[in-house]
Amino acid sequence: MPAPTAKTFRKRRGVIPGFGLTLGYTIFYLSLVVLVPLSALFLKTAAAPWADAWETITSPRVLASFRLSLAASLAAAAVNAVFGLGVAWMLVRYAFPGKRVIDAVVDLPFALPTAVSGIALTTVYAPGGWIGRWLEPLGIKAAFSPLGVTIALVFIGLPFVVRTLQPALEDLDPEVEEAAASLGAGRWQTFRCVILPAILPALLTGFALAFARALGEYGSVVFIAGNMPMKTEIVPLLILVKLEQYDYTGATAIASAMLVLSFLLLFLINAVQWWSARRHFAEG
């Protein structure tokens, strides 16, 4: 294709210097730090006998950890979708004292090191802890159970949902809601039929981002999980367990399976964004 090449070439030769240097360095550093190490994982998996890798992944203990990781991540992302929408709605729509502080605190799970959140959540939700002592008489075992894993994953995923929803809620055109109201729609009907469809792509993206992050999360979960085999072991922990047993092939097999899962999610997120951008474009 000669035509586009000539065009890009001319643009490249504009007055601004440094294209070769910056792009060259970008690709060099990207390869060195990210691409080569990541490809090591896939080459290692490809080099190992497939039967062994399959046996590792389908062993009961690993399957149990995948079940827990997927279920807890889904549950946490769902909780975050509901409460994250509430928090984002509150921050965008209502005025109240201390709003800026609340808005800043939403980012706490991003900023707080995961080991710190892990031990803090464990202490608070353990039997006898500040919140755990109220749950205990109700027969709810929060820490050292699948529920504990979910609690940690809710903590870690919250900012993803809120921060994706906030701009979408801010972009809503007030006239559309007013039009719906003046045409006789109730508040709930307006929300369900006008607002929700408009923010659905953002909600889905936030949900998927929180889910993807939850799947790979390690630090905040290992303390509160209790790590009982077959019961409360998450997938990242099993990778570490295999490594400590010097079972590199096993660790690599589990890691590859997980990585494929995260890349599928990443692809899904991009597809949702592409779809919503196109829809937005078609409407506007």
Place this chain on the structure above:
Amino acid sequence: MGGTAKSQLRGRRAAAGLAAKGDPGWVKWLITGASLCFLLLFLGVPLVAVFAEALRKGLGAYLESFQNRDALSAIRLTLLVAAIAVPLNLVFGLAASWAIAKFEFRGKSLLVTLIDLPFAVSPVISGLIFVLLFGLQGWFGPWLAGHGIQIIFAVPGVVLATVFVTFPFVARELIPLMQEQGTEEEEAALVLGASGWQTFWRVTLPNVKWGLLYGVILCNARAMGEFGAVSVVSGHLRGQTNTMPLYVEILYNEYNFVAAFAVASLLALLALLTLVLKALVEWRTQGESEASPAPATAATPEAEP
């Protein structure tokens, strides 16, 4: 009817501004109450617990937690790792955003996706890949062992894993910002005779300084706080390869809760400082964008009959 309705609408909109568009009072209270309770249970209480647990046996015990060699060496290693990882990713972020924002080339969106890749990888896997490369059974392991170089279970491994997990932070803040600003100002400076470096230092850098600071703050917070990736490559050698988060884990597993939460409280203070700086940078940029003429808002007139 149309006229009164419209003026009514306009009046109400002016009065209400952007806030509280038409939610009945009880809905407002319900949403605010539920959201605040949720934030309190999941964010507020754990954060307060860190400091309460650290100070449980008084200020003396708290301060004593830092008075030993292991704690000091963990703090030193954390600072060292951040001091290496942040500048490396800062230079990369500047180079990548310059190339991506100021030029057109094929494969650009693929490059942007690849830069974000470390965010999609579990921290444990981020550590694992370096073990596979440099560990004893890894690609370069035997060669490194033959030359007496140790990367895994040593400081270089901790640095590498941290560089990997903090890789995208600066770049992903700068790329959209520089793309938004376009190339006119740089072109003007260059046409007027400034050199490439002069243009970069005097035009581009001042334009993106807040975004740059924002990226560096987030990058630093993650570099100092990374746990999973570092945990895989460090080998937990006390006094040698323990960063602060790893040291917190060891103390906690030894049931030395006051010391564990004391070290954790330093990291929590760092997180709070990060949030404050982040909020300041956000106000700053918001103020600047409000001061400059707002972009024309499209798609308003269609609702008029």
